[in-house]
Amino acid sequence: MPVTAVVGAQWGDEGKGKVVDTLARHADVVIRYNGGNNAGHTIHNQHGTFRLHLLPSGIFHPAAQCVIGPGVAVNPEVLLAEIAEVERVGMPTVGRLWVSDRAHLIFPHHILTDELEELARGGSPHGTTKQGIWPVYSDKVGRIGIRAGDLFQEQHLAEQLRFLADRKSAVMRGVYRHEPVEVKTLQDACRRWAGRLGPYVADTHPLVQEALRADRAVLLEGQLGVMRDLDWGLYPFVTSSTTLPGGASAGAGIPPYKITRVLGVAKAYTTAVGSGPMPTELGDATGDRLRSIGQEFGATTRRPRRCGWFDGVAARFAAEVAGFTHLAVMKVDVFDTFETVRLAVAYRLDGRTLQTVPHTAAMARVEPVYEELPGWRRPTTGARHLTDLPVEARAFLRRIEEIVGAPLALAGVGPERADMIFCQEGWA
Numbered sequence: 001m002p003v004t005a006v007v008g009a010q011w012g013d014e015g016k017g018k019v020v021d022t023l024a025r026h027a028d029v030v031i032r033y034n035g036g037n038n039a040g041h042t043i044h045n046q047h048g049t050f051r052l053h054l055l056p057s058g059i060f061h062p063a064a065q066c067v068i069g070p071g072v073a074v075n076p077e078v079l080l081a082e083i084a085e086v087e088r089v090g091m092p093t094v095g096r097l098w099v100s101d102r103a104h105l106i107f108p109h110h111i112l113t114d115e116l117e118e119l120a121r122g123g124s125p126h127g128t129t130k131q132g133i134w135p136v137y138s139d140k141v142g143r144i145g146i147r148a149g150d151l152f153q154e155q156h157l158a159e160q161l162r163f164l165a166d167r168k169s170a171v172m173r174g175v176y177r178h179e180p181v182e183v184k185t186l187q188d189a190c191r192r193w194a195g196r197l198g199p200y201v202a203d204t205h206p207l208v209q210e211a212l213r214a215d216r217a218v219l220l221e222g223q224l225g226v227m228r229d230l231d232w233g234l235y236p237f238v239t240s241s242t243t244l245p246g247g248a249s250a251g252a253g254i255p256p257y258k259i260t261r262v263l264g265v266a267k268a269y270t271t272a273v274g275s276g277p278m279p280t281e282l283g284d285a286t287g288d289r290l291r292s293i294g295q296e297f298g299a300t301t302r303r304p305r306r307c308g309w310f311d312g313v314a315a316r317f318a319a320e321v322a323g324f325t326h327l328a329v330m331k332v333d334v335f336d337t338f339e340t341v342r343l344a345v346a347y348r349l350d351g352r353t354l355q356t357v358p359h360t361a362a363m364a365r366v367e368p369v370y371e372e373l374p375g376w377r378r379p380t381t382g383a384r385h386l387t388d389l390p391v392e393a394r395a396f397l398r399r400i401e402e403i404v405g406a407p408l409a410l411a412g413v414g415p416e417r418a419d420m421i422f423c424q425e426g427w428a
């Protein structure tokens with residue numbers, strides 16, 4: 001059975017939640033491998049609309065085991081609220097949702113630090129989601145982080161928290177002129193979380209290894225997209241985890257050669273939330289039209305998303321770095337009323353033509369080179385096969401395939417579960 005990594009091919013919000021929810025119908029295990037509750041993965045189903053921040057998007061398929069892997073940063077308060085939300089609509093979580101004991105925990109001081117640092121940047125913030133993502137990963141790298149498993153190691157935790165409160169208080173006072181971090185506050189939070197997360201925190205390694213041994217179908221759910229990857233994204237306008245399938249391997253505990261498919265998820269156009277270069281951004285009525293038809297507002301922060309044409313250079317770069325074996329193109333229906341559609345096939349910079357993503361400062365100055373294709377001006381939402389699509393929509397998708405260099409496996413034609421075209425055997 002396949003082990004499939006689902007990876008964002010752009011700047012995030014490509015529709016990974018919908019893709020994972022769709023594929024999870026046949027999955028035995030679904031694992032979130034990176035990021036934290038900066039993610040907002042939207043799922044529409046018979047119970048309503050859900051914006052999942054931490055729960056794997058397989059949670060609505062009761063037969064699937066759902067794992068929050070060691071690569072994820074977990075805000076326990078957000079996780080508990082999300083568990084309550086899905087249990088309210090009748091989805092069981094105990095016995096099928098597992099939080100790796102190796103996953104790091106987000107504390108209120110991480111969120112505060114994120115907010116204070118954005119404030120300190122004055123007029124040029126990074127535009128983070130202010131969920132404490134870089135501070136928690138920075139503590140992880142600095143080896144002073146608290147992991148989910150620590151909650152159940154009383155002596156070890158007490159020592160960790162004392163040292164942590166001391167160091168964090170020094171920074172809060174000295175750098176931010178803010179109140180110290182009280183060790184008692186940390187202890188109380190940990191006690192509360194240990195009480196409530198007990199049924200979920202486990203060593204997820206045996207479960208994952210058993211699934212691999214038994215040749216079960218495994219889905220690895222990524223957060224964000226390659227252009228916000230810590231190493232390969234537009235640094236410093238990136239997140240603090242690895243969005244690539246290499247991150248899926250480490251962040252879920254799966255050897256690289258066991259990942260049989262890497263599905264790059266793109267949208268038929270480009271969006272971004274937060275700061276940094278976005279060459280195809282449209283600051284005009286067409287950008288507004290994409291935002292309004294595509295309902296492009298952040299799932300986590302509700303910020304309006306920056307919208308623009310499909311950036312083929314960035315998507316091909318993502319395909320190369322992540323090694324997409326297949327491609328999903330979502331939100332094709334958003335173009336249903338457009339007379340023409342455009343695709344960026346190269347960048348121009350200082351009289352040169354670029355076919356790849358340059359340094360962030362250069363990326364801020366590139367001019368996209370566009371190809372224009374005719375629109376189809378017919379609804380696509382009812383389409384269930386590629387042949388149901390207007391010929392112009394098929395030509396548009398074929399051109400994306402050519403530019404990106406990966407075969408099309410899925411095409412999204414609406415927000416509902418059923419609004420998906422399976423373009424190849426083995427995905428339906």
Ligand code: GDP
Pocket residue numbers: 008012013014015016017018039040041042043044294295299330331332333334411412413414415419
């Ligand atoms: P993610 O972060 O990659 O999971 O994506 P988000 O959930 O943040 O944003 C994608 C948005 O597009 C969500 O509101 C989805 O419900 C919606 N969506 C996903 N696929 C399609 C599609 O094919 N057509 C339309 N119209 N909406 C879609």
Ligand code: IMO
Pocket residue numbers: 008011012013014038039040041126127128129130131133134222223224225228237238239240272273274275299
């Ligand atoms: P999903 O998983 C879109 C953006 C933020 C900011 C940058 C760094 O739903 O695709 P962070 O809070 O991670 O330090 O912010 O990344 N960002 C997202 N943009 N979708 C997301 O998640 C995002 N998570 C973070 O806006 O520019």
Ligand code: MG
Pocket residue numbers: 012013014039040041042299
């Ligand atoms: Mg999202």
